Amino acid sequence: MNANPRGIPKAPFVDNLDEYMKTDTPEATLRKLTETVSKYKFMESSRLQQRASLEQKIPEIEKTLAIVEYLCESQGSNEPVKTLFEVNDTLYAHATIPPTDTVNLWLGANVMLEYKTDEAKELLTSKLSVAKKSLEDTVEDLEFLRDQITTMEVNIARVYNWDVKQRRQKQQQPTISA
Template sequence: MATTIDNSNAVVQATKKRHLGIPEAIFVEDVESFMKKPGNETADAVLRKLDEQYQKYKYMELNLGQKKLRLKSQIPQIKQTLEILLHMQKKKGTPEPLNTHFLLAENVYCKASVPPTDKVCLWLGANVMLEYDIDEAQALLEKNLSTASRNLESLEEDLDFLRDQFTTTEVNMARVYNWDVKRRSKDNLLKLSDKS
């Protein structure tokens, strides 16, 4: 029995570490006892808190979605650059130049003849370009590709976790709202029976 508890705690801790920064929405199983807790004076106040939590999840979803789009555009660029490096490595031992077209502006290309070389320049970002040996550049790009792929996979997991939190929060809001409707109808029935 103790090992089961330890395993479940390990799973919960792993989940919290994996989705660091995204608070977990706790499912409200017993609305009656939940509403009796301090700070839950009225259903309107609880619904406002739940809506605020829901809006935070929406904001997190927007940020994660933007990161996902950046990674999805970055990965093909890294793959394309790796392909070019591999082609340059093949041409490195030959005396003939590499004839190619490169993009100057959108839909504007220029012919180029690149002599065999063992050096390349890579844009690192923030207007920074560094010269690398082809092998070093390949190693760097392969590392960047694996990191970007891992980050994309982690982002997908975070987005799935976030969708679960949306669902839990929406269900909690509906349960609190329905509880309040029932409570009000009971109060109205009691008032009517007191009048008669």
């Protein structure tokens, strides 16, 4: 397998350094390996941001879904629903909601749409399952990326040590003078 399911390439482990180092100078090889580590770290940073976003979004979807489910359950009743809703982070207001079969949902980008409560429940349930699957994939990618970064850092250390060993051997060889 040369990549994970989302296309992140697998880092090669350099087994035979003598054979590997025949193609390029140690400096060029170290530069390429370091560049690859930087790419993996960039991907890791991107996935960390994605994970943080999903970890914030999932509870919001769950909370909204719970409210819609409650409204679905109370549809048969003619009694208004009394509730306390969040206006801002620290500001709440009391509300009395008359019996209704519709809800308005924020879709993002300053867009709000009205849905029947059953449709809203279906939409939120599907959004929640997609978000949870995405979070699962992101966590899997982060684990994969950590392994690849570790592999590349080991490769860098091995190439560096190989280069030091080669330089010492050259220094220890007796020079023949004419």
